[in-house]
Amino acid sequence: MGVEQIKKERCKNCGRCYDVCPMDVFQKLAGQTFIAYPEDCMCCYLCDIECPTGALLVTGKRAREIPFPY
Amino acid sequence: MKTVTADILVIGGGLAGAWAAIKAKEAGREVVLIDKGKIGRSGSSVFAAGSLNICFPQDNKEVWLNEIVERGEYLNDQEWVLLQLNQTYPNVMELDALGRRYGLKVLERGEDGEPVRKRARGNINTFTTVINALPMMDTLVLRLKELGIPLYERVMAVDLLTEGDRVCGAVGLAYRENTFYTFLAKAVVMAAGGCGFKSFFLGHKNLTGEGQAMAYEKGAIFRNLDQAMSNTTAKALDIHGLSLMVGLGGRFLNKDDKEFMWEYEPDVGNRARLTKLTVAMAKEAKAGRAPLYLDLRQVAPADQELLKRILPEGFKAFSSMGLDPFKQKIEWIPAFQGSNAHGGGIAIDTQCATHVPGLYAIGDSSCTPEHGTWSITGLNLAFCFVSGFQAGTHAANDVANVDLPDRRKTAKAAKRAMAQALAPLDRIHGLAPEEVTRKIQETIIPYDVCYLRNQERLEAALEKMVRLRREEVQKVSANSTHSLMKALEVPPMALVGEMILRSALYRKESRGFQYREDFPLTDNVDWLKWIMVKKDGEEMRVWAEEFPTPYIKPPREKYPPR
Numbered sequence: 001m002g003v004e005q006i007k008k009e010r011c012k013n014c015g016r017c018y019d020v021c022p023m024d025v026f027q028k029l030a031g032q033t034f035i036a037y038p039e040d041c042m043c044c045y046l047c048d049i050e051c052p053t054g055a056l057l058v059t060g061k062r063a064r065e066i067p068f069p070y
Numbered sequence: 071m072k073t074v075t076a077d078i079l080v081i082g083g084g085l086a087g088a089w090a091a092i093k094a095k096e097a098g099r100e101v102v103l104i105d106k107g108k109i110g111r112s113g114s115s116v117f118a119a120g121s122l123n124i125c126f127p128q129d130n131k132e133v134w135l136n137e138i139v140e141r142g143e144y145l146n147d148q149e150w151v152l153l154q155l156n157q158t159y160p161n162v163m164e165l166d167a168l169g170r171r172y173g174l175k176v177l178e179r180g181e182d183g184e185p186v187r188k189r190a191r192g193n194i195n196t197f198t199t200v201i202n203a204l205p206m207m208d209t210l211v212l213r214l215k216e217l218g219i220p221l222y223e224r225v226m227a228v229d230l231l232t233e234g235d236r237v238c239g240a241v242g243l244a245y246r247e248n249t250f251y252t253f254l255a256k257a258v259v260m261a262a263g264g265c266g267f268k269s270f271f272l273g274h275k276n277l278t279g280e281g282q283a284m285a286y287e288k289g290a291i292f293r294n295l296d297q298a299m300s301n302t303t304a305k306a307l308d309i310h311g312l313s314l315m316v317g318l319g320g321r322f323l324n325k326d327d328k329e330f331m332w333e334y335e336p337d338v339g340n341r342a343r344l345t346k347l348t349v350a351m352a353k354e355a356k357a358g359r360a361p362l363y364l365d366l367r368q369v370a371p372a373d374q375e376l377l378k379r380i381l382p383e384g385f386k387a388f389s390s391m392g393l394d395p396f397k398q399k400i401e402w403i404p405a406f407q408g409s410n411a412h413g414g415g416i417a418i419d420t421q422c423a424t425h426v427p428g429l430y431a432i433g434d435s436s437c438t439p440e441h442g443t444w445s446i447t448g449l450n451l452a453f454c455f456v457s458g459f460q461a462g463t464h465a466a467n468d469v470a471n472v473d474l475p476d477r478r479k480t481a482k483a484a485k486r487a488m489a490q491a492l493a494p495l496d497r498i499h500g501l502a503p504e505e506v507t508r509k510i511q512e513t514i515i516p517y518d519v520c521y522l523r524n525q526e527r528l529e530a531a532l533e534k535m536v537r538l539r540r541e542e543v544q545k546v547s548a549n550s551t552h553s554l555m556k557a558l559e560v561p562p563m564a565l566v567g568e569m570i571l572r573s574a575l576y577r578k579e580s581r582g583f584q585y586r587e588d589f590p591l592t593d594n595v596d597w598l599k600w601i602m603v604k605k606d607g608e609e610m611r612v613w614a615e616e617f618p619t620p621y622i623k624p625p626r627e628k629y630p631p632r
Binding site: 014020022023037039040045049058060061064067 | 106107108111112113116119204224245246268269270273274275276305306307308309352355356360366382383386387388390391396403404406504508511512516517520539552555622
């Protein structure tokens with residue numbers, strides 16, 4: 001659902017996902033980037049577009065349910 | 071609290087805000103631009119999926135003016151339409167040329183080197199030009215940096231500051247620096263988008279109306295929030311680019327596989343205006359003919375490649391859910407987005423001045439006067455260019471004889487704004503922001519409040535929203551800087567929600583995004599008016615205003631919505 005995982009073997013901790021995310025989903029600690037607030041993800045894929053190593057697993061499934069109109 | 075001063079403060083770094091900042095700086099003013107996210111990757115413009123309306127010099131302006139006004143159901147500010155028909159081309163070409171200088175392809179061009187033009191959603195005699203959103207944003211960022219404009223990112227504006235009745239700055243929560251900023255300026259340009267209620271569609275879940283809310287508190291007048299807008303999206307995931315999809319052969323089907331839009335918009339069928347599409351989808355659902363689908367199986371291979379190139383993340387998203395829209399029909403729903411995009415907002419004149427001295431509003435923050443209800447695709451993106459240009463150049467001119475505000479006097483107001491912003495941190499056993507957001511969504515999204523309206527259901531929804539504002543919203547709590555930001559998004563959603571419901575109740579006719587079961591006709595005799603909203607003490611005042619129609623005379627009749 002949204003951004004689900006940072007693949008450790010690919011992640012270089014460049015922090016570009018943290019830098020770009022409009023929803024402040026990522027945080028950094030001791031030089032490492034991590035997914036802190038996955039439920040706020042809006043599946044915009046900007047982190048995935050930005051990642052130079054393809055380390056992010058993002059799906060289109062909404063991270064939070066929204067009530068349907070009907 | 072850190073203090074930053076400039077001639078002009080621009081709040082919001084999307085297309086409109088960035089262009090306004092660039093133009094104000096080019097006109098010789100010191101400008102500061104702030105954004106809730108990363109400039110160039112935050113706001114609706116980033117997700118502008120390819121459609122831009124440009125009237126080229128060789129196009130017939132009268133034909134375009136006619137189409138936009140007639141299809142906008144005559145609610146347009148016609149002076150704005152003309153301004154936009156004249157000003158979009160030079161502004162876009164300027165950005166396109168800048169892009170080329172930076173090695174970026176902003177406008178999509180064909181093999182002949184000319185901009186690609188298509189008939190997309192809503193176009194009858196007009197055309198849609200294809201633009202690449204990320205190169206457009208990258209070009210803006212490079213230009214902002216080239217001009218040396220200070221950029222304050224990850225700063226959420228929480229309140230406007232005033233000196234007397236003139237807006238003179240803003241207070242912002244720098245949520246990654248764990249501090250507040252006071253911005254002092256001679257004029258402020260509000261370019262922070264609208265309120266999308268964290269609802270469906272891609273890219274707007276951080277646009278929750280706080281810019282509009284703070285303008286409301288300072289006395290701004292709002293217009294046409296009854297035309298709170300919807301796009302449409304897949305039921306299973308948030309997708310954009312619909313206009314291009316229908317322009318390239320996408321079809322809407324009901325559960326009987328019927329292309330139902332030909333019943334509702336015989337001129338253009340699947341390329342129906344958003345107003346007609348969303349109300350039609352609601353009517354089909356009410357009649358028991360849902361689920362509804364978008365069918366892209368007939369899109370030509372070359373056009374499939376174009377869509378994949380313009381919307382790469384969209385197709386990744388489809389693929390991640392095991393969906394191939396070129397091989398199967400996809401269940402589709404209306405996507406309510408409130409005052410975001412072109413759904414009504416802060417009333418402005420042709421210079422983008424609001425009714426509040428010192429405050430300009432552009433892009434989706436404003437009432438997007440060019441659209442009327444909704445006429446053709448890409449008009450709003452073009453409006454971002456033109457309103458950015460208008461506000462940037464006019465604000466630059468207007469501050470010539472304005473002084474910076476008194477620091478000591480504004481310091482008190484800034485401290486108060488900061489204290490108010492921190493309040494959710496003290497509510498230890500309060501309500502989570504997402505819990506109250508959900509209640510707001512449940513009040514305004516249902517199709518029998520949002521699309522198929524009547525007095526009884528609107529009043530019930532309004533009562534719920536007023537109660538939410540008075541009770542649950544006051545209990546929203548936070549326990550970190552991140553959750554504080556989310557907590558501060560909730561009151562504006564409830565405020566804009568109440569403004570939308572009051573406006574919808576007030577308009578006793580059907581027009582555009584509003585279908586009133588109790589007033590099913592479009593009434594150009596009594597209701598060819600703009601619905602206005604303003605703060606009045608503790609109350610919210612709503613009224614209707616006639617407006618000039620200098621170029622196209624609307625038929626003064628009543629008729630089923632066209």
